[in-house]
Amino acid sequence: MRKRFDRTLLASLAGAWVALAVSGCANVGQPNAQNGAATSANAASGVPAANATGAASGDPAAAAPLSIDASDNAPLKKAPPLVYRVRRGDTLARVAQHHHISVKQLQAWNGLKASARLKPGQVLHVASPETVRAAKAAAQSAAQRASQATAQTSAQASTQSAAPAPDATAVREVTQETRRHASSVTLAWPAAGSVVEAFQPGETRGIEIGGNAGDPVRAAADGKVMYAGTGLNSYGSLIIVQHNKDFLTAYSHNRKLMVKMGDIVRKGQQIAEMGDENNSRVSVGFEVRRDGKPVDPLPYLPQGRG
Template sequence: MMKITAPVILVMLVTLVTGCISSRDFVSVERKFSKEQMPSGFHRVSKGETLFSIAWRYGLDVRQLANANSISKPYTIYPGQKIDIDFEPKPVALAKRPTVEKTSKQPVTNKVRPKVKPKNSHKPPMKTVRATSADWKWPLNGRLIGRFSTKKPVNKGIDIAGSLGESVLAAAAGTVVYAGRGLRGYGNLVIVKHNDTYLSAYAHTSRIVVSEQDVVKAGQKIAEIGSTGTDKVKLHFEIRKNGKPVDPLNHLPKHPG
């Protein structure tokens, strides 16, 4: 009986020891994929990407991203460049009010002099150019089939139904800062910068008819509706404020339909 079981016991011991040694190098599927999904803190620039598209991908303000990487306007980057995306956002520094130095000391007096209000002392506030609700236009006159949502399933914009090849219009005046297919899940994508605060995006288009750095007017054709990067013909439209997605319906006028 011992002669029969001894080889079996020996095989079991060898298998156990080998398994313990090999387990040191074994990586489970869950661990492997969790490691791959962990952000490295840097983004490696690929051909066709712009700093705006990278900021869009990670939901960052392009100005803060540029500042963190010491990139000045016009934000030129090159393939292979490492972009730090794991930085501590710094608030925009407010300009200090200039101080007026006194050239001479006034004599001290006990007399109380009434304050005389100078004429036309009240100045109207300076007008700032910004994309408000009144400035936005619908990029497509179609049926609303998807709304903005921060809950699962998350939708960072709205989805509008349309016919293949139908014109996609700029929702407000601005400059094209990205035109390509480098962002996963967006298909053919156009991003327009309206000012330092607002950007808008037009995804899944079948054809882009503008180029980067083109200045566009509100209502100008920038692309044609399609189904690139999705399973149906539609326009996915987003508005970002300081890099963060906001509900386009809070900025657009009443739906034309």
Template sequence: MLTGWLSRHWRRIALFGILNSALLVGCASAPPARVADREQPPTRKIQVHTVSSNETLYSIAWRYGLDFRELARHNGIGPPYTIYVSQQLRLDVNDASRRRPPPAIASRTQAPAAAPVSSPTSASRTPSRSTPTTPPASSSTRSENRTPANSTAEPPPMLSGPVKWRWPASGPVIAGFSSAGGLNKGIDIGGKLGEPVVAAASGNVVYAGSGLRGYGKLVIVKHNETYLSAYAHNRVLMVREGESVKAGQQIAELGSSGTDKEKLHFEIRRDGKPVNPLTFLPKR
């Protein structure tokens, strides 16, 4: 009796061990449950930008990767591209038709007849205008007392012919252009604090300030109706908006504003879109 019971008991233990081992092997060989990919929530496309002080049409177009001409035309703004604090600019340029606005719309954004309140950087360059006795009979009368975001006058005519590029700084390239996802819309050039930053080509300064997040102290130069260039993270800016600059002229001092490393971030935009500067700069 005892022998039979022990035999049956050990058989049950052995069977339990076999089943347990099979379960363990099955669990180990089974593929792990797939975890759903964590997708970032869709970014809401900004449709309207509210103008702040010291912004220019060029800096706003640069911020959103737009052609300044398209942005101006889309909002009925004509030369000298004066914009006003708290003015709302529609950014859906690529979603809209390319037709030009009627003349009545384009004309209402001309500089108002009332004396503008100039920004500190351009007060000495823009004369005040007298107020007419009879305001114009149009919807633009609402803007007569509005403050221009920047009262820089229209720069001189652009250069004709191809742009002749040169290096804006003498240091090595420490980060290249990346078109994938816009991770780096230009190149980063290493250097030491205070080293000269020069204009990569002749043109006119259309922005000089620190209002674009992530760029620090920034200079944007307009070379013609197609090309603009930008120089970011400077320590000191040596030019003001509206100034003409020559290729090789010092426009800033290399710094680390808006970043954690001393470097120059350099970009070239063609019709508002970033392009690889290394395809334009001469070989060293």
């Protein structure tokens, strides 16, 4: 379990902005350089906000929430053109001036002589060969990432569709429970391995349970999936489950998610496959939050393990 303290998670949950105070799992001694704006939970969402008392007391584990990098949502600048199709009346000087390059560059990139005349419809390179190569490499990389994302989405959709949907009675019972306050919660072990890193107040956010890649990660109790994705720094593939108004659990570093946001899950149901995403070993990072503050999961789990 790592010592990094992330800043802010802003996730849209059922139309409400929810802030969950859960930190990143990073190697001890690695400070976090991410900046974010803190926010509190919307009361209508039923998800507890970060514990303000813990933050005021100087407990970094209670104050530091998850963060999402929203840079992907920034507007993209239009890339300069790589080629230009000659129009009637164009000259080398006019084309060069329009694309902010010199006539010599335009001639060199297209093998043209100074006396060359341009023909309508002729295609000219208006970027250096290095720029063209970089653009092609970037396009290939983007296409590869898009293909991988499509394959991953398809695999997750296939897995989720194969899972039996809970009946109406189960959905109603779990939904009612998530809206109630509770002084405690009874949890099951989310994985079959041993505890490879224990909870340390102020330094770690939970425990790590070791295992093998692909081992099942199971819901520790009935609840509703409030987050399932890979958008959080240092967590890898993360699932957050709300059990009632006071308790949440988080499961990080998975190699595959088997539930999506909004799903109702039952205690012992497989929700992910264990992995090592954003982690130095194969394990599941398991965290328990009470009123937004990280607490030791062991007192809520059956004894005789780890």
